[in-house]
Amino acid sequence: MDFKSITVAGSGVLGYQIAFQAAYHGFIVTVYDINDEVLAKAKTKFTTLGEAFKQDLHATQEQIDATFKNLSYSSDLAEAVKDADLLIEAVPENPEIKTDFYHKLAQAAPEKTVFATNSSTLLPSQFAEATGRPEKFVALHFANEIWKHNTGEVMRHPATSDEVFNSVIQFAKAIGMVALPIYKEQPGYIVNSLLVPLLDAAVNLWINGVSDIETIDKTWMVATGAPVGPFGILDVVGITTAYNINKMEAEETQDPLKIKAVEKLKEDYIDKGKLGVSTGEGFYQYPNPAYQDKDFLK
Structure with a gap:
């Protein structure tokens, strides 16, 4: 599986960092959130993040400009996922909110789209059924300040296909993460x-x-x-x-x-x-x- 177009759902603490990190590494990224006001806040945070990338990663202004060109924004879920090869969910850590989101996402996303949850406290098997595509669903967890603390924990659940698991591991590497495969569900992954x-x-x-x-x-x-x-x-x-x-x-x-x-x-x-x-x-x-x-x- 070759991921090119990425959608990040949720522009909170980790969501906006994941989106920027992927765009910085050349992926086409759509940032989805519930309304335009929230997305406007994310844009402001991206500007600050650009400065952090310059300071910590010695990124050039050209690289930051290219990153911004790779980013687009949408508060319409169907529009946000229409081309997505991979959707990374970073919505609030609340089982009801996540389940409701996956029900909507299952209807809106093309068949090809792989789903990954960034949840740090909830297990993928809790939402596998709601996704409508359990075999194309994994957890992909990042630490805060992901450009510096670049762990990408990829955790499968019993129904995840090998192809999806391995593809998400490759994606984590492609966006500058140290990919950490987790073969069995574990609350807290490895780091926590x-x-x-x-x-x-x-x-x-x-x-x-x-x-x-x-x-x-x-x-x-x-x-x-x-x-x-x-x-x-x-x-x-x-x-x-x-x-x-x-x-x-x-x-x-x-x-x-x-x-x-x-x-x-x-x-x-x-x-x-x-x-x-x-x-x-x-x-x-x-x-x-x-x-x-x-x-x-x-």
């Missing part, structure tokens, strides 16, 4: 299956009073050579995400430690608007967090 327990353990050590935030991060950085520790990572991911994960676990397990973590994250961080890198302060202050200080690891 490794990362979430680390972040969880760090929060537990802190809430339990075992050690302080900077010492925990320093330990991880010195012992493993990692450029950032778990709390630095949480600032990038966003403290709201940590709060939501802990809240879910607290409700399920009634673990006193989890309940305490939820209260502390809410009172000391979320209520004070300290949400991480995005707000300039979280566990650290930005743009110059303490863990980047040359003496931090001493």
Whole structure:
């Protein structure tokens, strides 16, 4: 299968990055979203992203101009997918919204179109039936700031055809990703299956009073050579995400430690608007967090 024309459904945090990344690598990309107002916001974000590509990837102005030429926009689903070889779905992480979207998409998309979900918390088999083409459906998951953290996790579900699975792996490579094949459905894929327990353990050590935030991060950085520790990572991911994960676990397990973590994250961080890198302060202050200080690891 040779993908040339790509449609990205949803221009939120990851959607617009995926669209720009694919267009930068020469693919013809249509960005679909629910209305023109949302798409107008995406266009503004693309301009900022162009500057990031120049800074981080040393992209030339010519390359950025070519990227913009490869991008078009539509709030009409049938129009947006009429030529699509591959549709990447990046709509909100809500099972009902996604199911409803796939029902509509199944009616609108040509038979040739392969569907890929960018969901990080939901499994493709949950939506396989709704797609109307389970054999042409996979998960394709990216990390935030995909031009720098260029993992492309490709996860099949039991009905995915080998041809589709392999084609999406090739596509991930073609847009500059390190393609990571996942042969069996796994909540959290590989990255989060490794990362979430680390972040969880760090929060537990802190809430339990075992050690302080900077010492925990320093330990991880010195012992493993990692450029950032778990709390630095949480600032990038966003403290709201940590709060939501802990809240879910607290409700399920009634673990006193989890309940305490939820209260502390809410009172000391979320209520004070300290949400991480995005707000300039979280566990650290930005743009110059303490863990980047040359003496931090001493």
